[in-house]
Amino acid sequence: MEQSLEHKRHTLAHLLAAAVLQKYPHAKLTLGPAVDNGFYYDIDFSAGEAPGDADLKGLQKDMKKLLNKWTEFTHKEVTADEARAAFPGNQFKLELISEIEAKGEPITLYTCGGFTDLCRGGHCEHPNKDINADAFKLDKIAGAYWRGDEKNPMLTRLYGLAFDTTEELEAYETQQAEAKARDHRKLGKELDLFTFSDLVGPGLPLFTPKGTLMRDLIVEKIMQIQAKYGYQKVTIPHITKSDLYKTSGHWEKFGDELFKVKGQSDAEFVMKPMNCPHHTQIFDAQPRSYKELPIRYAETTMVYRDEQAGELIGLSRVRSITQDDGHVFCTVDQIEQEVENIVNVIKEFYTALGMYEDGKFWVSLSVSDPNDPSGRLGDDAVWDKAEGTLEAVAKRLDLPYKRVEGEAAFYGPKIDFMFYDAIGRERQLGTAQLDFVMPSRFGLEYTDSEGQKQTPVMIHRAIAGSLERFMAVMIEHFAGKFPLWLSPVQMAIIPVADAHNAYAAEVAAALRAAAFRVELDSSKDSMGKKIRAAKQAKLPYFIVIGDKEAEARSVTLESRDTEHSETLTLEELLVKLSAEVNV
Ligand SMILES: [Zn+2]
Ligand SMILES: [Zn+2]
Numbered sequence: 001m002e003q004s005l006e007h008k009r010h011t012l013a014h015l016l017a018a019a020v021l022q023k024y025p026h027a028k029l030t031l032g033p034a035v036d037n038g039f040y041y042d043i044d045f046s047a048g049e050a051p052g053d054a055d056l057k058g059l060q061k062d063m064k065k066l067l068n069k070w071t072e073f074t075h076k077e078v079t080a081d082e083a084r085a086a087f088p089g090n091q092f093k094l095e096l097i098s099e100i101e102a103k104g105e106p107i108t109l110y111t112c113g114g115f116t117d118l119c120r121g122g123h124c125e126h127p128n129k130d131i132n133a134d135a136f137k138l139d140k141i142a143g144a145y146w147r148g149d150e151k152n153p154m155l156t157r158l159y160g161l162a163f164d165t166t167e168e169l170e171a172y173e174t175q176q177a178e179a180k181a182r183d184h185r186k187l188g189k190e191l192d193l194f195t196f197s198d199l200v201g202p203g204l205p206l207f208t209p210k211g212t213l214m215r216d217l218i219v220e221k222i223m224q225i226q227a228k229y230g231y232q233k234v235t236i237p238h239i240t241k242s243d244l245y246k247t248s249g250h251w252e253k254f255g256d257e258l259f260k261v262k263g264q265s266d267a268e269f270v271m272k273p274m275n276c277p278h279h280t281q282i283f284d285a286q287p288r289s290y291k292e293l294p295i296r297y298a299e300t301t302m303v304y305r306d307e308q309a310g311e312l313i314g315l316s317r318v319r320s321i322t323q324d325d326g327h328v329f330c331t332v333d334q335i336e337q338e339v340e341n342i343v344n345v346i347k348e349f350y351t352a353l354g355m356y357e358d359g360k361f362w363v364s365l366s367v368s369d370p371n372d373p374s375g376r377l378g379d380d381a382v383w384d385k386a387e388g389t390l391e392a393v394a395k396r397l398d399l400p401y402k403r404v405e406g407e408a409a410f411y412g413p414k415i416d417f418m419f420y421d422a423i424g425r426e427r428q429l430g431t432a433q434l435d436f437v438m439p440s441r442f443g444l445e446y447t448d449s450e451g452q453k454q455t456p457v458m459i460h461r462a463i464a465g466s467l468e469r470f471m472a473v474m475i476e477h478f479a480g481k482f483p484l485w486l487s488p489v490q491m492a493i494i495p496v497a498d499a500h501n502a503y504a505a506e507v508a509a510a511l512r513a514a515a516f517r518v519e520l521d522s523s524k525d526s527m528g529k530k531i532r533a534a535k536q537a538k539l540p541y542f543i544v545i546g547d548k549e550a551e552a553r554s555v556t557l558e559s560r561d562t563e564h565s566e567t568l569t570l571e572e573l574l575v576k577l578s579a580e581v582n583v
Helices: 003-023 053-069 080-086 091-103 166-182 184-190 209-229 243-248 250-257 276-283 332-352 380-396 467-478 498-513 527-536 547-552 570-581
Strands: 038-044 074-078 107-112 115-118 136-145 154-162 239-241 269-271 295-304 320-330 361-367 401-405 414-420 426-435 457-466 491-495 518-520 541-545 554-559 565-569
Touching (some): 003 038, 003 115, 003 154, 074 080, 091 107, 091 115, 184 467, 209 467, 239 243, 243 250, 243 276, 276 320, 276 457, 332 426, 332 457, 426 467, 498 518, 498 541, 498 547, 565 570
Parallel strands (some): 491 518
Antiparallel strands (some): 038 154, 295 320, 361 414
């Protein structure tokens, strides 16, 4: 967040508190920070009346009135007792004051327009001049526990939106409305792609035939693109002895997120939260020579993480996560070519989705902190070389990249592809992560050209990332209007009357023989109703067959996207659709 905007938002939290106290003198203020779309204030109204949604407009008006008088912030450092005297009977502020006192930090009170709050600072100096009164608004009311702990009292959280300009506020609200209309939970149900069951449990999506088809289409596309780069499929079980993660070091990292499995023996088993450790064991099953490297494994498989129920969101945050996973074992010198191959797969895959376009994505190059290389585990020379290599690849392939220093994991630098979706939200999708640590934890080795034992480098790569999250992103990006190759049903064939059913069936058979996914709608419904159904299902095309078409043995193809229709022979239709599907 830009510093000055954060100051405006923080200042508005004060202004909100002042407006609330004016109207609800019994209210007890607690905490009110800036957030990334505005601000909020958590307030205890238990001593009297509390505001409801209908009161937001009035409070907002009061804020605007007060703002005119908020000319300048002043502040003073006070003793703990002086601070306590400023908030008599407010146990929340008293708790905060005692905490600051215990830490030995300065206690400051900030005042503007006659309203004083306990605060560390970070406001606009002259709120009436700095803040655009038409660029903020009160948004909603929710409940929130004091300090997020459900054992504490429930407070009322008043949310506000705030931006630098009215245009930015309006753009944000438009985007929110768009996001709501595209919500994958809503569209996923309408398009019959996935479902949840109380009996199965939260965060465990069930994919319908159409949803499963989409998953398969995504995976097949990736496999088909990367086949030329020498990836081999492998298969691993979904459970493992806990020893695997004790060796990899993930036992501690995943901790409570691991699902434990009780078997008949004493051995401790867990559902796998990741695949890399299993894959190392396939590499390690044979003595390896430098001549075999790189070795590249790919597998689309589920991992399981016991995310907190409150954090689960549709397909975006689940407990059963399908990874389109890949691991490359190679020498330091081979990193460059392998990363380039991964970038090429990402490029080809996202091009097929129309997302790999200038200005629609950027690449984050996460490297270590040059001022604090102590965060890197492993050989410094290898790190330096690998970071240089990643940047060289980014430059050579002309990627729009940004170096983000200090963002590398302790085990290696990485590149992440960040795509902007149709309504401008940034989505982290493809990734290539170097790993200098896991191979040595598992004692992986290969024999180099001089007969010496060496440790390979491991590259973790994902093209789509988690299939669940990827589907959520695609549903929202396309608003359910998927490109032809990704549509579970590609077109509906609509005979105008019973007399046209035979020729319609012939057209459907020809399209199916050419591997198109077709629904033939020979129901008794009216043509208008059939067309509406095809449009509602957001099918890329529908084909209407009446007298004219049956006689000429042609088809009239109508497009979802252009509302344009054209009459084609069956041969022309197949040529056109094949060209579109092979993007
Ligand atoms: Zn403040
Ligand atoms: Zn991995």
